[in-house]
Amino acid sequence: MTENSDRDDASFFSRGWVVASPMLERLGLARARRRLVAGLRGTVVEVGADSGVTFEHYPPEVTRVVAVEPDPHLRAYARRRAARTAGEAGAGTSIEVVDAVAEALPLADGEADAVVFGLVLCTVPDVPAALAEARRVLRRGTQERPGAQARRGPQERPDAEDRPGGEIRLLEHVRAPGRLGRFADRIAPVWGHVGGGCRPNQDTEALLAEAGFDVAALQTRPFPPVVPLMPMLTGSSQPVGTYAL
Template identity: 40%
Template sequence: MSKTPVNHPIFARFYARISQMMEHHGLAELRQGLLADLSGEVIEVGAGNGLTFAHYPPTVARVLAVEPEPRLRRLAQAAADEAPVPVEVVGGLADRLPGKGQTFDAAVVSLVLCSLPDPAAALREMYRVLKPGGQLRFLEHVRADSPGLARVQDLLDATIWPRLAGGCHTGRDSAALIERAGFTMEHLERFLLPKVRTPVSFFILGVASRP
């Protein structure tokens, strides 16, 4: 398990700005779809600056939002104060989540699996804290569906991109990682955002469950 503190102050400032722009170009609607019909106790892993909070439906009783980066966590706390449901923002790492096993009805990740040092360990932790039958809701950018762009992603991920983008990897196959962690895939959509083919425009949105 990772024990390294997460501190990306330059990326956090950049992400706080660009994420607001992305909200106005379709991401807000995707977040709303991601959270539709959720209920009960939810853990959000890698909450960032808290842009997901505004979209939780009133059927959600409580959200425990885990964010390791200090600047983003402060922004998330401000967003939690305005959220339509109770949100508790805490520090923590995805591969060492707070909470006992089989505690939450749902786990949420949004643009998170790409940046984790060990996404497999993080998904095992989400599996651990979910109740049997609990859902994993995910919105992630993933590996390209063409060999040429996939090779570009591999080159970026092996060189400069993770350093510039807070550990982000453009070419991860997050759907496969979710299934390898033991989840059952219930719904999976693939799409481009924006609708042009670039190394970072391949997205998935879906629902998986803990059997």
């Protein structure tokens, strides 16, 4: 397949997704998106922003969203939506829609308070590279290295208050167990071809753990009622073992 026909496939998929996603919003995705970004603050990177469907859900404490979208068709939609969102009453969030990919985020080390992955890790070609990039751009925490308290002695206090590091937020469809998972395995080649490269049978939790993220608090929910977009892996996760002190 040539580069150009790849681009045509992506564009065919992106046009279809813009039409299909409002139906999924009504099936509960809109609520899930609100949960996805609830409680975030500061600078947020949204990976694969699509047409900007999540923009309206950011809380006012988020001051800047860097919305990464490689597809020019979807990027144009997202830019229009960013302009509309900025015009809404009370919207104090600046939204920059940029031409970039998850595997090479246009941010400095430690610049982001959060990285948001919504229905995108199933499509990103190199997931380990994308997760390494997320880890690179996340703000480091100020928690101490294990053993620091013991070395310091019980009476002494650390100089600074502990501050948690940045987090990733996830709303990702993953391979189901049992029959549904086997069904996803069977349809994966065709699904990927018509679905812009989407992998319906990806074990995203395992990839996160391999990339050094703490997956203990993530949940797998039987949602939405659309095969093979069910179940969804949701929640917040932080890199394990990044210490600033």
